[in-house]
Amino acid sequence: MLRIEKINFSIDGRPLFEEASASIPDGHKVGLVGPNGAGKTTLFRLIRGELTLDGGQIDIPARSRIGGVSQEVPSSETTILDTVLEADTERASLMKEAETADGHRMAEVQTRLADIDAWSAEARASTILKGLGFDTPEHSNPCSAYSGGWRMRVALAGVLFAQPELLLLDEPTNYLDLEGALWLESYLAKYPHTVIVISHDRGLLNRAVNTILHLEDRKLTYYGTPYDGFVKLRAEKRAQLTATAKKQQDRRAHLQGFVDRFRAKASKAKQAQARLKMIEKMDMVTAPEEAAKHVFTFPQPDELSPPIINIEGGSTGYDGTAVLHRLNLRIDQDDRIALLGKNGQGKSTLSKLLADRLALLDGEMVRSSKLRIGYFAQHQVDELHLNETPLQHLQSARPGTQPAQLRARLAGFGLHAAQAETEVGRLSGGQKARLSLLLATLDAPHLLILDEPTNHLDIESREALMEALTAYNGAVILVSHDMHLLSMVADRLWLVSGGTVKPYDDDLDAYRSLLLTKESPAKPAKPKQKQKRATRDQVLDLRADVRKCEERVTKLEQMREKLAKKLADPNLYDNEKVGELEVWNKKYAEIMEALGRAEELWVKAQEKLDRAQAD
Structure with missing residues (x-):
């Protein structure tokens, strides 16, 4: 059990915790929630021992490993599979030692490797990487081949593979797509040890965790219920x-x-x-303060005749190479469309085409002549001018507008007087996202394209965004890993897969079930081929397991033969060598025990392979 007992901690004289206490039973899945800036990430650092408490104590079960995703993401020539395997430092060390160990130590090493199920490690690591969006052929690619966001996925895969007894995750879905986020939900719900996750993803807080730890007013309160119950x-x-x-x-x-x-x-x-x-x-009770209202105020566009965009026989891509083709799409001003599909299938490409940032290679696209489009993507947040204030950003976009009017627009997006005059580089991630959303909607667009708009937004801000989109009378194209937002905003689903875009006629719950049963939605028209492909990947993993088990048995057999020759030496049975005989007999017994375990694992691995090949 993790015990937090009457802790006190301040930063620059500002108290974050005052006599705060909580107890988390082993194996519980906990969502850590609270206002931005309350100290959630600081609590993780205190648990890890990176910061020193001003008072109180945090007790962690003896020999418990604490794991989390480091900000230092791997960028080496090591393959992503090997990077994940190396995250289990005990296994990596034992595997290295097994190459040179002999006699009694070899038996100990092999026994421990069997205890930690080391021989199925590659299959387990491969499964995690697939869940986070890396197809099997990519597992041999070096980490350096991927961008920062994808390397963060590798780092997440590593800590999940290592299975620490206390897993601390800080906004793990921020660099995942919907498919990866749903897989992570399912994985965390089944994780064998204690998990504490900081998240603003309402779906994850309802499905992956069973309790909530609430940080507010420098205190911790433990609720034995998922988020909606909390x-x-x-x-x-x-x-x-x-x-x-x-x-x-x-x-x-x-x-x-x-x-x-x-x-x-x-x-x-x-x-x-x-x-x-x-x-x-009188022991007076203080009435709770009303939570600050989080708002977004989208300007309403004038109405256009339908359709506002119509594409027939279209294809689009980069440098003359089509990424999407056979596009036959229509968008009306009252549409609320969510784009589904795995990363790399073309959701961002479609968004850029609709936003007039990519041209058609073939086919025809007709737009309303007065169509105004607002486009929000995470890279635009990163491209804000860090040394300018939000007010200066708006003055550049609206040079003739009075400052008072611009301040009112900023306030309509939750950026009040203090934030309006603060350099962007000093704003929080959520405040930067609000500014980018304001700039995207400044012209009252008829079509608003939002690519992962909720990254860095807290739950209250996400709810405010949902309300603003509901009230907005323009069309919305939405890409998001936040399933709650998708379910509340979108009334149409488009599946981007197999190089084209088609309506997805089922609902989000069906799509989630499809993903979690590992049936790839990439080619919905050919379910039999899709199932064979999944089975083929599984067979490859199982064959690797069998090969590893077979190699281990061979090595132990060789050691047994060496010991058998030693024990066959008549000189070993002299009365003066009784002690030495006992040592060699003990080593032989240990090798036989390890060999028995190895053979049992080999048989089980072969049985799994046989069943998979028979399907």
């Missing part, structure tokens, strides 16, 4: 506190009124003093 319990608790505080204030006002009226009267002086003491002794 919201309900917290609302009830706040209502009770508000009612109690109101009753106390009314009671205090009544007593104070008596004191004020009769303090000067001799006949009532004692009673007034008694009531004054009652007021002093």
Whole structure:
């Protein structure tokens, strides 16, 4: 059990924790939630021992390994599969030692390797990489071949593979697509040890965790329910506190009124003093402050005749090479469309085509002549001018507009006076995202294209975005790993796969089930071929398991033969060598035990392979 007992901690004189306590049972899956800046990431650093407490203590079970995704992502020539395998440092060390160990130590090494199921490691690492979006042929690619976001996935795969007893994850879905996020939800729900995850993804907080640890007002409160249950319990608790505080204030006002009226009267002086003491002794309950309202205010466009975009027989791509083809698409102004599909299938390419940032290679596209398009993508957040303020960004976009009007526009996106005059480089990720969304919607677009708009937005901001999109009367094209946002905003689904785009006629829950049963949606028209492909990948992994088990048995057989020759030496049975004989007998018994285990693993691996090949 992880115990946090009356901890105190401040940064630059600002207290983040004051007598905060919580206990997390082993094996529980916990969502750590709270306002931005409250200290959630700091709590992780305190648990890892990177920061020193001002008071209190954090007790972690003995010999528990703590794991998380480092900000230093791998960028070497090591393959991504080997990078993941090396994350289990004990296995990597034992595998290296097994190459040179002899005698008794070899038996110990092999026994420990069997205990940690080392021989199925490659298959397990491969499964994790596939879940996070790396196809099997990519597993032999070097880490340096991938961008920072993809290397973060490799780092995440590594810590999941290492299976630390305490897994700390800070916004793990920020660099995943919908498919990867849904796979991670399922994986964490089955994770064999304790997980604490900081997340603003409502779906993950409802499906992957079973409890919520809430950080607010420098205190920790543990709720034995997923996020939706926590919201309900917290609302009830706040209502009770508000009612109690109101009753106390009314009671205090009544007593104070008596004191004020009769303090000067001799006949009532004692009673007034008694009531004054009652007021002093009252243990007042403070009414909870109303949470700051998070808002987005999208300007409403004028209405255009449908369709606003129509594509027939279209294809598009880069440098003359088509990425998407056979495009027959229509968009009306009241459409709310979510784009589904694995990373690399062309969702961003389609978004750029619709946003007029890519041209058609073939076919015909007709746009409304007055069509205005707003486009938001994460790279635009990264391209903001760090040394300029949000107000200066708007002045550049609207040079003739009065500053007061620009400030009002900023306030409509939750960027108030203090943020308006702060350099962008000093703003939080969420505040930068708000500024980029404001710039994307400044012209009241008829079509708003949003590519992962919720990265760095907290839950309240995501809810505000959802409300703004619901009220918005333009068309929306949405790419997001936030399934809650998709389910609340989108009323049409398009599947981008196999080099084209087609309507997906089922709902998001069906799509989620499809992904979690490992049936790739890449080619929905050919389910039999799709199933064979999945089986072929599985067979390759199982064959690798069998090969590893066979090699291990061969090595142990060789060691057994060496020991058998040693024990066949008549000189070993002299009375003077009784102690040495016992040592060699013990080593032989250990090798035989390890050999028995290895043969059992070999048989099981072969049985799995036989079953897979028979399917």
